[in-house]
Amino acid sequence: MIQNEYVENISASLVREYLSRKGLKSTLQAMDSELPRNDYSINNRAQLAKEIHISNLMKRNKEQDEPLRSMVEIMTKFFLEKHNKNNSSVPMNSSSTASLPASNGGAGKTSALYDHSEFAFSGLPPEDVSGKKAAKATVIHMPAQRPSSRFDDENEDDTRPGQSDLHSNSKKEVSSQKISRPSNSRRRGMSGPITSNLDDKSRKNKKKPSANLSGNSSLTFENDITSEYSNHIIDDYTDTKTHKTETKHSTTDSFQDLLHAANIRSSKLKEKKRNEKDTKSKEENQEIRRSRDLDERTSQERPQSQSGRRRKSSTKQALEKSTTLGDVEFGDVDDVDDGIKDHTGSKTVPYGLQTKVNFNSKPITLKQAMEIKNLIFGTSQSAFNDEWRAQGFGFSNTSHLEYGIVQHKGGPCGVLASVQACMIRQLLFGEGKLASPASLQPLTSERSHCLAGGLADIFWRAGSRKSATVCLSSGRPVFTAGARYKSDNLTETLNLNSFSSYEDLYNFLKANIGAFEGQNSPGVILSLYSVIFSRTVDKIIVDMDEPTNKLMGAHGYCTQEMVNLYLAGEAVSNVFNDIMELDSGGSEKMLLKGLSGRSDVGLLSLFEHYKSCEVGRYYKTPKYPIWVVCSESHFSVLFCIKKELVSDWRVERRFDLYYYDGLARQDEEIRLTIDTTQVNPTLPSEDDLVPPLELCIRTKWPDAVVSWNGSEPIL
Incomplete structure (x- = not known):
């Protein structure tokens, strides 16, 4: 599972890239002051695009008559265009093997998926061609390259399968496939499509009718919320052929009920984290003000500290560590430039x-x-x-x-x-x-x-x-x-x-x-x-x-x-x-x-x-x-x-x-x-x-x- 610190550094790098491309130098300096860069910050556009797997999006953007300048804009445009296509049926062009339904519940209303595994989140149709509802499974295609070992789960006791095996398996076209989840998949980080853990209870004693996966469904933010309770799998399917898969699921609980429960649970969790973060931020801001007042009165040197340590919180690091990696920032460079x-x-x-x-x-x-x-x-x-x-x-x-x-x-x-x-x-x-x-x-x-x-x-x-x-x-x-x-x-x-x-x-x-x-x-x-x-x-x-x-x-x-x-x-x-x-x-x-x-x-x-x-x-x-x-x-x-x-x-x-x-x-x-x-x-x-x-x-x-x-x- 990807740790929050890695996600935070990627997000901060995206924001810095946006500010730099927009020429917001003062804002960028203010951000570096309040949220200092660390050893894990990415200051290279090509590396950042590769890290979040949007290199093909970047290349396609360059081919446009009026290309967008920042990665955030490119991703935003992708999501907006995807949302606008929810009302039209487009053949699936993704290598995914399991799907989530569209959040609007419209039967047959689907959206095109981007190929090359870039933002390749797919979904089950809300209803198959025979009109029978099926329980839904979630698959999220994450980048094949795992984060640096310093972000890995220290308690993980096994490794993931070789990437070559995953690619070879993804290129096999099958008409039907049973989606099963071994009991220890969460611990061992197994690869391949797995169903959401929300469906586990209903699968134990129920029949598993097949569901036609030939259709498409739209990408919505509800998918991301549900994915919080799914077992994520790091995968990198680059095959652009259409895969038709039949999956057996339980039909006891409706997906909408499950999704509603997931939304409520996610909202409570996010609200709790937000309250804890606000309280901690207020305390840290007070500590910053006291430290700055002391520095202005005494003009003393700040305590020395060793760099390379992982940052526990951005505000605390600004006080305790004065380590700098130089005054570097993103510039207006080519998308594939290494500098x-x-x-x-x-x-x-x-x-x-x-x-x-x-x-x-x-x-x-x-x-x-x-x-x-x-x-x-x-x-x-x-x-x-x-x-x-x-x-x-x-x-x-x-x-x-x-x-x-x-x-x-x-x-x-x-x-x-x-x-x-x-x-x-x-x-x-x-x-x-x-x-x-x-x-x-x-x-x-x-x-x-x-x-x-x-x-x-x-x-x-x-x-x-x-x-x-x-x-x-x-x-x-x-x-x-x-x-x-x-x-x-x-x-x-x-x-x-x-x-x-x-x-x-x-x-x-x-x-x-x-x-x-x-x-x-x-x-x-x-x-x-x-x-x-x-x-x-x-x-x-x-x-x-x-x-x-x-x-x-x-x-x-x-x-x-x-x-x-x-x-x-x-x-x-x-x-x-x-x-x-x-x-x-x-x-x-x-x-x-x-x-x-x-x-x-x-x-x-x-x-x-x-x-x-x-x-x-x-x-x-x-x-x-x-x-x-x-x-x-x-x-x-x-x-x-x-x-x-x-x-x-x-x-x-x-x-x-x-x-x-x-x-x-x-x-x-x-x-x-x-x-x-x-x-x-x-x-x-x-x-x-x-x-x-x-x-x-x-x-x-x-x-x-x-x-x-x-x-x-x-x-």
Whole structure:
């Protein structure tokens, strides 16, 4: 038997889908506030349609001249059309094997049934062709796919028959069939058509005349009420042939009397449940108001809680659990699209029912917001500019550049290039990957997963590979701003989701990647907040040479500390190895901090060519042949698909490097061939225009000859 919690989650998902398709964003946010989503919420239209078996209805709706937008409307139209057809006889087109009578009692007045087992509820005619009344049986065709095991009856001690057997049985045409019910069918969950338990008493000592099932009856709400006292069977007949069945039933009690008794009993039960729910709701609403008043007075952090637990009541969860799955909602997507959209229009991977993620979530406090803004800007009165606020990790649609993240305007290039480099590491050298030129043409889902993996690496590395924090917007302020803090409609809406497991971190990011991936979403800002909270503000201040340094440079540019935080997990101020002592002649020596170990992704700088800095081996020879290139205050990416380049000197004789710049609006793949074998090559003089990229490459491979292979050199 399907549990109420599963039904409640499906219903809530249908309502959310309706609100999203209708553009009722405020109402949807209010619903998410009062009825938070949980691990079992379905945020994918195709999955939701499959769960309630209306995929064919959705496809038929798309074929209409004026298709409806929401699932609720499509189902409502189906029921209304079915009700309007009650006055006309239509041949049965269902695979059902037992029927209920029409509620209006009209003999011979039937309605068409939808095929493909979608809403395939069938009924017995009120009277057979011979005029004899028969007791009626009820069959409700439920989806073949059972709910997740977390919704199963824990006391059920047997399994249902194989689905293949059910399908094979449904395709056999029979002229008559005895409908019987074994005594233990309720306990064992047996399949096949069974009669209503309302008929059990009258069948024991009565004769069982056959009833002609060749007719049809209408679908009414009385059928649903009666079905509450029937033994439901999960079935999935997809055969569209007409089945004619003869069934023996008792005629002692009239069906209308039984139906009337069922209606009375159901009404009393529903009224009792409604009264209990109203009483409980009033108590919970009072508790919510008391909790909100307390939060406003104290501005304290809400208690932490583990996610993944099943919700006992929506209101109680809103008080006791601040766990969030990100700001995701249904968007205007195709009916068979596997992705969903959030309110920013970004695609996101659906969060599956089977995925369980353990993490703690709490809202950001005013103190934390002020500290992080002071760290980034030097003052809590500043905010991100428009270039940062509208920059997400959206990908290119250009052929052979599908892996590339597109940058709209200048400013956050340091963050974008760093994330791009880590994403490429996942794409080429991730677990089970075999790098090749074909790897640079990923599918949409693959590059989204690689982006999630790249961000997970960055956050986990910043948390010393022990913990990480992911910041997502809740859509509404969680604290009241003071006079010393400037609101930006993002920082004050953050939820801080903390993880102690890399696997949980990756699954969470994969499920909520839409919050980062949107073309105009604040994905870059969310990633910066996440990497800062993963490292913690106090540790970042210690990392830097001067505690008064800030992460944001002039004109919204990224500082070296910010780039190092992404690439090395430490916000050190330099790019050389380890720590350098600077003797200023006094008693105290100044410590200049560099990288503490070999980085996964490297860095090359044009400033080293001009002798302004020194890039250490930790960056020049990273674990993977991927480098972020700093050239004239702009960051881009250079990489090789041969991992041996950083471990085997023989590979360095002649090799190819791929170059990508998200701001350059590349329209073709740029592949450079590097040759280090030529003796005394003719190098350009200082008067020649040499592409800065070549100068950066020669800081790693001196005197190398660089061939652009037909591409226009970038000057």
